[in-house]
Amino acid sequence: MPAVRTRVPGRVPWVLVLPALAGLAFLVLPLAGLVIRAPWATLLTRLGEPQVWDALRLSLITATAATAVCLLFGVPLAWLLARITFPGRRLVRALVTVPLVLPPVVGGVALLLVLGRRGLLGRWLDAAFGVSLPFTTAGVVVAQAFVAMPFLVISVEGALRAADLRYEEAAATLGASRWTTFRRVTLPLVAPGLAAGAILCWARALGEFGATITFAGNFPGRTQTMPLAVYLALETDPQAAIVLSLVLLAVSVIVLASLRDRWVNTP
Amino acid sequence: MNLHAHLVVERAAFTLDVELAVAAGQVLALLGPNGAGKTTALRALAGLTPLTRGHITLDGQPLHPLPAERRPVGMVFQDYLLFPHLSALDNIAFGPRCRRTTRAEARRQAARWLQRVGLADQAATKPRALSGGQAQRVALARALAVTPRLLLLDEPLAALDAHTRPHIRAQLRRHLADYDGATVLVTHDPLDAMVLADHLVVVEAGHVVQHGAPSEVARHPRTDYVARLVGLNLYRGTAHRHTVSLEGADLSLDAAESLDGRVFVAFPPSAVALFRARPDGSPRNLWQTAIAGIERHGDRVRIHLDHPLPAAADITAAALAELDLTEGQRVWAAVKATETHAYPA
Incomplete structure (x- = not known):
């Protein structure tokens, strides 16, 4: 049994409580304002407007595609970091987390320099396949994946480190190759961590703004995702911006609710 | 073999160096205290821990160059390690599936194994819903389902409570009797070893200190650890005919056997009689000593005797009351020569 944490007796110190309440208000009030000022009467008709609809659909498609890309490359990367000892592993892990702290706009610029039409790889992609990523829907997916992948890798790597390695040994004694073990034992064991990482990754991709607008531009129906549409609408049609923001807020709440057992209810 | x-x-701080030989159909038990290297030996046989040196030969074929997944070995782990996301049936079918059996055939084989271990009705049960004894049987079935030629059992009964243990031990004994390959079993429980094994290898600090048939090891312990396990007082000494001069004690014991040279001499705690005053009469080993400790031992009382011959003596509670024994008290201890056994060291 863990030791029961006993409360320090005495008065509650207001020096701590007042800033705590102020901090809470600071976090909650803007969201409350969004809900209060929303044009509830015309909400349904506004949601039905094609520009809202297009942005929402594009956002859902690109965020899901970006998550798929992250799963495809991020899970093996997490496995490599968690299971294989190789020189420079610490450096690789640090590199993986760079997009986490990098300003997304910088990420967008970096993507342009590498995958742009005149970029290091982009030039070659254009010449060999006639493929050009910037300012396309695929470019949106690339920008979102770049920013969101670290969330998935860190979450899955943590789950892999926490998983009991002896299950993998048991699988080996039963004749399972490393690939079979990974597929039939390791992945199911880390499924909760994998799901949490994927949801976090998806939410991050859905809210991506800086890298997207830098690398993919702002073309309605093609690269204009929800956050971009909110930003644009704020200048021309503030009511539409509020409706779009409300939709994103709703999605965030749903994501949080689906993760509550892992992230919110910590003891 | x-x-x-x-x-x-x-x-870094430990070297395991043991030689093992097991015939097909036989069970070898590795017995030893915690940290003696028993589990390391088992993991080395399974291919989970690499050998620094040495070799493993199974049916005349070298096994040590193969990775774990290509060795014809089945292993039951101490806490079973049943895959928590798979049902009992799918846990057993896992091995056959890895050996290129079709899904349907693997599940048929697994169902047969569940039947053999008496758990046909638990096919769909997840491991966390199985009792300890059921999980142990599923783990055994999973290991045997890959038709191994070498079966490894790591403390197969240690995770069970005292209540289910005898029953599962008896079942395990039956399954081992049916199994035609070689079995290596690791345990720290002498009873498991005595009941399940044909051959006993005692390992202490990474080395074999004694091996032989269980009954032979139980009768003639050669280290203090084994003597404690089988409940005997054990001493080293030099024999001349029936008289053994003990090492490190200014005392001789008369033994039933006539030997010459370095010997072990052993007697059970139940053979020791205690007296307040020096007894007269029949010829026996007799010495004066002090009581170092008193503790309950089953339905008897175990008296630990001090200098000159540290020994355990078992007496009844009635005798304890009658003799009015307390710690530190001087007493006379006596053991009949016929119950004192000497054997060559």
Whole structure:
């Protein structure tokens, strides 16, 4: 049994409580304002407007595609970091987390320099396949994946480190190759961590703004995702911006609710 | 011999160096205290811990160059390690599936194994819903379902409570009797070893200190650890005919056997009689000593005797009250020569 944490007796110190309440208000009030000022009467008709609809659909498609890309490359990367000892592993892990702290706009610029039409790889992609990523829907997916992948890798790597390695040994004694073990034992064991990482990754991709607008531009129906549409609408049609923001807020709440057992209810 | 192995595993503060040989259909038990290297030996046989030196030969084929997944070995882990996301049936079918059996055939084989271990009705049960004894049987079935030629059991009964243990032990004994390959079993429980094994290898600090048939090891312990396990007082000494001069004690004991040279001499705690005053009469080993400790031992009382001959003596509670014994008290201890056994060291 863990030791029961006993409360320090005495008065509650207001020096701590007042800033705590102020901090809470600071976090909650803007969201409350969004809900209060929303044009509830015309909400349904506004949601039905094609520009809202297009942005929402594009956002859902690109965020899901970006998550798929992250799963495809991020899970093996997490496995490599968690299971294989190789020189420079610490450096690789640090590199993986760079997009986490990098300003997304910088990420967008970096993507342009590498995958742009005149970029290091982009030039070659254009010449060999006639493929050009910037300012396309695929470019949106690339920008979102770049920013969101670290969330998935860190979450899955943590789950892999926490998983009991002896299950993998048991699988080996039963004749399972490393690939079979990974597929039939390791992945199911880390499924909760994998799901949490994927949801976090998806939410991050859905809210991506800086890298997207830098690398993919702002073309309605093609690269204009929800956050971009909110930003644009704020200048021309503030009511539409509020409706779009409300939709994103709703999605965030749903994501949080689906993760509550892992992230919110910590003891 | 079916299995022949010389296992050397060197670690920073520990070296395992043991030789093992097991015939097909036989069970070898590795017995030893915690940290003696028993589990390391088993892992080396399974291919989970690399050998520093040595070899493993199974049916005349070298096993040590193969990775774990290509060795014809089945292993039951101490806490079973049943895959928590798979049902009992799918846990057993996992091995056959890995050996290129079709899904349907693997599940048929697994169902047969569940039947053999008496758990046909638990096919769909997830491991966390199985009792300890059921999980142990599923783990055994999972290991046997890959038709291994070498079966490894790591403390197969340690995770069970005292209540289910005898029953599962008896079942395990039956399954081992049916199994035609070689079995290596690791345990720290002498009873498991005595009941399940044909041959006993006692390992202490990474080395074999004694081996032989269980009854032979139980009768003639050669280290203090084994003597404690089988409940005997054990001493080293030099024999001349029936008289053994003990090492490190200014005392001789008369033994039932007539030997010459270095010997072990042993007697059970139940053979020791205690007296307040020096007894007269029949010829026996007699010495004066002090009581170092008193503790309950089953339905008897175990008295620990001090200098000159540290020994355990078992007496009844009635005798304890009658003699009015307390710690530190001087007493006379006596053991009949016929119950004192000497054997060559």
